[in-house]
Amino acid sequence: MQKCELAIVGGGPAGLAAALKAREVGLEEIYLLERDNFLGGQLVKQTHQFFGSHKQFAGIRGIDIAEKFKDKLEDRPEIKALKGAVAQGYYEDDVLGYSYRDKFFKLKPEKTILATGASEKMLSFPNNDLPGIYGAGAVQTLMNQYGIVPGEKILMIGAGNIGLIVAYQLLQAGIEVKAVIEATGRIGGYAVHASKIRRAGIPILTYHTIKEARGNEEVEAVVIQQLDEDWQTVPGTEQEMAVDTICLAVGLTPKVDLAIQANCQMAYVAELGGDVPVRDKNLQTSNPRVYIAGDSAGIEEATAAILEGELAAAGAAADILPEGSAIDRERAEIKEKLADLRRGPVGEHIRRGLTRVRRNQNAGRDRYTRSWKS
Amino acid sequence: MRIKDHPILEFKRGEKITFSYNGKKISAYPGETIASALHAAGIRKLTHSQKHQRPRGFFCAIGNCSSCLMVVDGEPNVKTCVVEVQEDMVVEEQQGKGDLSAKV
């Protein structure tokens, strides 16, 4: 049985920030388990300059932020960052099982931070299983991580930040985006992202949805149609478009399997993307050994993930290290930065979601309650 | 098809390697995943669905959805979207749920 002070599952922005902060405040036995062969999570595909605060990587491209984190890790042997380590389960006695290089290991951390990110949502429509229908993140992975052209003619579904940003990145890779369609009447992403692609000639069609995909072995065409304000299809508005790739940017769902296994009380909060662990202001879940950070705590974005990783690490460390006021001050500072980030109009749904989950107020029920839970 | 020029990224690909897919020789570069190398070769259909044999490709490309499972060097149910190509790897389309008895 391996032991450590802190185990972090997930080496994306939240996990990396957590590991570095944990070391900074004095922890010395830190395991970082990353299932992929590279660190950085979604950062390694973000070619655009980040928003947020100048003090928090604003203006720097995501790919470069990942490099900065990785460089810092090099100098910190107290952080064991294992690439290719897949967490297999969080067991009843707070043991984290993981596989690494074809072996299975049992790790008993004093504290665990779950920073496992999110997975892409799917949309229901006829032939939605054809090759060539990808999540927007998948298209980003292909293009920006592996340098592969995902297709020649793309339809992007969803005008949130991800849909708009990936549409722009497709243009940068020299790929034609026929349109971005959005089911609601408004563009959900930042206006500046929308403006960038409009002036490049990509139409953004609000009140449009996909009716069906067409093709034999792969996507060959798509039929879109208009919706009214009540989400009803408008007959006679079908339009066929020749595309070979359909990109779904229709939302993300937090990946919370380990939190459920760890017996964390869950709540369904639509504003945060689905089922998430209930937690306090310090990101501690109902299992006192388990903290949650990043997209797995609630869908937001990278800057928030970084700050949450730091906050969770400070919280975990405060319980492990002997009494010290320095950590309290750290936590207050991090919370203030998170509040700054979330204060504006675009932070409204996050703030609402967080209020619901923290006080378990008006959050949907815990769909994972087991009868033997006390 | 691979991206050559990019305004932000530089793709340093290294020496070509080859692997086989259903008996055909496919070239790739170190660091590419099996699914992305197949994609670059124009192969987007990776498998068929269990019941209705509908063509299936990948979806999430990061190991979450299990849409991309293939047989790699005799081992079934390999997530080809996250496994890197190695020289002389044998990749085959999987039939059904995968034969675990064939695993070495």
Place this chain on the structure above:
Amino acid sequence: MLEETGIPEAGKVEASLPSWERLEQGPVAIFECFTEIPCDPCYYSCPIEAIEEFHDINDLPELDFDRCTGCGQCIANCPGLAIFVLDYNYSKEEGVVRVPYEYTPLPEEGEIVQALNRAGEVVGEARVEKVQNAERQDRTAVVWLAVSKEQVLTVRNFKRMED
């Protein structure tokens, strides 16, 4: 309208412009940044602090047009690529719009290109007067487009002749 189409309505655009006197005086930056999002790098990018300091990172940027010298350093620093420099009186006949550009290949100086408006529509031709792509711009190039004077207020992008 911005929320529905990604294109700011006329009123918003007008509000982002300085006075005619200032426009005619020399190059000046304009910020087509109309919604409150958490973002503040522009303030830190101005070498003479012509942008008002942010009290809250969600504030919209406020530029002191009279302090602004039109140096253009802010253009490449805006993550939203929402800053342009307008030089109405670049010459007797022409104005120049300096746009952020993150595509490849970069145009050649002297090249004639198709001028696009905010909706990506071709509204005429432009001549590429200058291309700036210094290392400190971190791969956001700035392209100077020479256009007719009236088009200084509408041209915000370009594409190649053969596209």
